[in-house]
Amino acid sequence: MPPLLILDPGHGGIDPGGGSNSFFTEKDKNLQISLYQFNRFQSLNIPVAITRTADTTLSSEERASRVRNSGARYCISNHINVGGGRGSEVIYSIFGSAAFPRLIQDDLEAAGMPNRRIFTRTLPDNPRKDYYFMHRETGSVETVIVEYGFADNPLDADILHRNWHQLAEAVVMAFCAYTGHPYKQPAPPNPSNGSGTGMPDGGTNIPAWKQEAIDWLFQEGLLTNEDWRHQPDTPLPLWAEAVILKRLYEKLRNPQ
Template identity: 55%
Template sequence: MTTPILIIDPGHGGTDPGAMGNGLREKDLTLQISTYQSARFHALGIPVVLTRTTDTSLTPSQRTKLVRDSGATYCISNHINSGGGEGVEAIYSIFAKDTLPKLLAQAVADCGQKIRKIYTKVGPGGKDYFFMHRDTGKVETIILEYGFIDHPVDAKKLRDNWKTYAEAVVKAFCGYIGVPYIPPAKPVEKVSIELNGSLLPVQGYLRDGVSWLPIRAVAEAVGATVEWNATTRQVKVNGQDLTESIENGTAYAPARELAAILALDVEWEQATKTVKMKKRSA
């Protein structure tokens, strides 16, 4: 396995729920945020691991050992605050610079959250106060508190915007380590296809207001000839070229363009997200 650049620590877990308030539990939110970030970093080609992937208990020594032994350069320890405050906080080691914590906190703030403070804290004997800084070795660890679970405004922000905050941290971290950032793909909205009053056993999808339909399935349902040129990766229907998009090995075309070639009338039913096509009236 490639040595990770980053280890993400979902704070608390198992028998330790962390902070609770307004119907939320810290351990659930931190795991939700962390697993999302892990998936996004993997998609961007950034080696990353997690201290926990399920609702399991970790002692402080177990948690810090996982960080130390990971081989990672950085650790983001995700947390949700409590105690009556409001806003995002970033806490870093007394032996580290504030560059990365400031960047991460500002990224969350740019999504509409307030910045409460970015700080470090000295413990007894001139050591780090927090064990996640004191006992994680050479790994640069940032404790990121996304908001206050017991503050009603923050709780609503956390419930509604956790994914936005998580993605902002992903983008900021990519910029910090110099890896190109690519936004997540927009969710594909499926559309049903009705042909001459009957639903086809396939679906199309909606992108930027345009319905795209599987070319071969629709064309062959009306007896049209479909040709595929493997060299040019171009589909022809009844000898005619059309705009196409290849998705997971299937060629799709805009519904109206495909309908025109097949001599079909087409309409869009918004309520059911259905493309309705029928033989063109004489």
């Protein structure tokens, strides 16, 4: 079955992207958001593909051809902006409609990121062609470019750094609304029991030093829900951190 949707984490490999700051590099943030969405769409039973799942270099031609040949009807290309603005931007094709971009911005705003603009752009020397190759070279796939916020704006950067998964989820929700697919919120992860969470693993290529640190938490019995073992970059909710600290405190007070 061909995918309904293909996700495109912008940039990658030798191309870090411009939307970077001291917290993150654009290519990594795009991938983090896209892998989260990939897992969420899978758990919502929406057939989904992705242009890259690791930190790999893709030429514009290769990227566009992966989208064009995916068989998908929709493409969401994820990016982080830079250049002194504030808020989200959604760019769509001159042959497309603003309906999906509007839904995306409504949900991004509800998740805490203000709207900046929705727009289309044409080549300077040809007003009948899209400016961005992701629109121009992706055939009949309905492609939107989502710029989640500005890496060089402190307010945006803080949201992108700490609440990126809520922004990612907002676009999942908007896609479901746009296509009429039933939407279900992700189950919150629970570190104190072993049941499934519906959270993404995001866990391709976990560096050994990160994995070692996490494995130690399990080995010491400080963390017990296996779901957390493979998502090293997902922040724990405060109450879960409190559970871990309490276990550590009790362990230190009553050594076996």
